[in-house]
Amino acid sequence: MTVQPIEFPGLTAAASLDLLRQHAPLVHCLTNDVVQAFTANTLLALGAAPAMVVDPEEAAQFSAMADALLVNIGTLRRSQAEAMLAAVQAANEAGTPWVLDPVAAGPLAYRTGFAHSLLPLRPAAIRGNASEILALAGESALGRGVDSADDSSLALSAARKLATDHHTLVAVTGRVDFVTDGERIWSINDGHPLMTRVTGTGCALSAVVAAFCALPGDRLSHVAAACKVMARAGRLTAADVRGPGSFAVDFLDRLYTLQGEQLQ
Ligand SMILES: Nc1ncnc2c1ncn2[C@@H]1O[C@H](COP(=O)(O)OP(=O)(O)O)[C@@H](O)[C@H]1O
Ligand SMILES: Cc1ncsc1CCOP(=O)(O)O
Ligand SMILES: [Mg+2]
Numbered sequence: 007m008t009v010q011p012i013e014f015p016g017l018t019a020a021a022s023l024d025l026l027r028q029h030a031p032l033v034h035c036l037t038n039d040v041v042q043a044f045t046a047n048t049l050l051a052l053g054a055a056p057a058m059v060v061d062p063e064e065a066a067q068f069s070a071m072a073d074a075l076l077v078n079i080g081t082l083r084r085s086q087a088e089a090m091l092a093a094v095q096a097a098n099e100a101g102t103p104w105v106l107d108p109v110a111a112g113p114l115a116y117r118t119g120f121a122h123s124l125l126p127l128r129p130a131a132i133r134g135n136a137s138e139i140l141a142l143a144g145e146s147a148l149g150r151g152v153d154s155a156d157d158s159s160l161a162l163s164a165a166r167k168l169a170t171d172h173h174t175l176v177a178v179t180g181r182v183d184f185v186t187d188g189e190r191i192w193s194i195n196d197g198h199p200l201m202t203r204v205t206g207t208g209c210a211l212s213a214v215v216a217a218f219c220a221l222p223g224d225r226l227s228h229v230a231a232a233c234k235v236m237a238r239a240g241r242l243t244a245a246d247v248r249g250p251g252s253f254a255v256d257f258l259d260r261l262y263t264l265q266g267e268q269l270q
Contacts (some may be wrong), residue, residue, distance in 0.1 A: 011162070011193035011236035014230040020266030022218060022231030027053040030098075031073035031220035034059060035213055036090050036095075036110060039078025041206035048210035051261035052235070053218040066078055066092040066177060068194040073220035076213045079122065079150065080109035082117045083253075094127050094163035098102070103219040110152050112141030125168075130219045131175040131229050132168060133212040136161035139178040143168045153202065158182050162191070175229050177215060179208060185230040196237035198244035206253050211236045220221035234260070238269055 022049055032055045037045055047058040059068040062085075069075045070072040075097045077090050097104045106129040108121040123144060134142065136156040139147025143164035148155035158180030163178040170188035177185045201207045218228040239260040247253045 009189065009191055010068060010193040014192040014194050014234055016234065016270035019231040019234035019269045021077040021267070022221065023235055023264070023266060025221050025223070026218060029221055030055055031217045032057065033213055033217045034069045034072035034075045034093065035210060035212065036060065036065060036086070036093055037076060037078035043207040044206040045210045045213045045234060047258050048261060049213055049217060051258045052214060056213065059231050061090055062089040064094045065089040066096040069093040069102055072102060072218040074080050075102055075104035076107065076216040077104060077214055078107040078109055078209055079117045079121060080209060083122060087120055094124065105130060105212055105219060107133045107209060108132065108138045108142050109136050109209065112137045112147050112149050116206055129174050130225065131177060132176040133179065133215045135208060136178055136180050139176060140164045140170065148270055154180055158184060171224040175226055177229055177233055179211065179233065183233040185226065185233055187226050190226060193235050194230060194233045196234060196241050199251055200240045200244040200250065201240040203250040207240065234269060235264065239264055242268065
């Protein structure tokens with residue numbers, strides 16, 4: 007059945023953002039070495055609370071206390087995989103939602119196998135670029151590294167399949183972001199190409215998706231709101247900066263000051 011994406015309403019995104027600022031969810035981030043500080047600063051700017059607790063024993067303890075968990079495989083190594091599995095297991099036992107960012111899944115065997123092994127462990131959501139989502143769904147993709155070489159529209163059916171097969175939500179991002187539970191599809195046509203020239207915008211978005219997954223209410227809508235907030239803040243920032251360096255700084259200020267009306 008062909009289901010057409012529907013543009014996600016800014017008003018709904020604004021309501022989710024309000025809720026996020028009220029709840030200030032504690033987000034346990036098991037993420038890659040490149041984006042630690044940018045991810046923590048992004049969450050703080052929006053009003054969530056990040057913590058990177060990485061030892062396997064402590065990670066398991068902490069993911070049961072946190073409001074959400076992020077698992078990002080960007081610089082995966084064996085010792086970290088152990089902590090991720092322990093954290094996911096503890097999160098599941100505690101009913102804590104967790105989000106998978108399958109960074110560079112596809113061309114690299116170890117991380118791709120690990121990402122696949124996480125799929126039956128019931129992620130609340132998966133957020134990746136088009137090449138990553140295509141690869142995770144077992145379809146051919148052009149990605150060679152952490153950046154997408156495929157347009158997000160080409161990964162929409164892969165996203166729906168992943169969501170259906172694993173009873174999860176999938177956000178596939180790029181020129182247009184799509185968020186689906188396999189049936190409904192929200193599209194977010196915002197953002198700016200400059201966002202791909204600053205490392206960590208996608209990884210930070212996945213942490214923000216985790217934060218929004220902690221909120222009460224319709225989770226699909228909250229995940230779409232996470233994408234909308236980041237893309238709109240990115241677009242507003244890009245209109246006013248000289249390049250990637252000033253973007254990275256101004257983007258945090260934008261997130262901090264972002265008002266509901268600016269999402270509409
Ligand atoms: N060509 C583009 N035009 C506008 N926004 C984009 C574009 N590519 C990516 N974005 C935005 O950049 C952010 C990160 O997405 P993406 O680049 O797909 O993630 P990743 O860094 O994991 O590859 C998202 O908010 C997305 O909407
Ligand atoms: C450059 C790099 N290498 C391994 S992880 C990483 C960061 C990727 O960040 P993003 O996917 O958000 O662009
Ligand atoms: Mg990127």
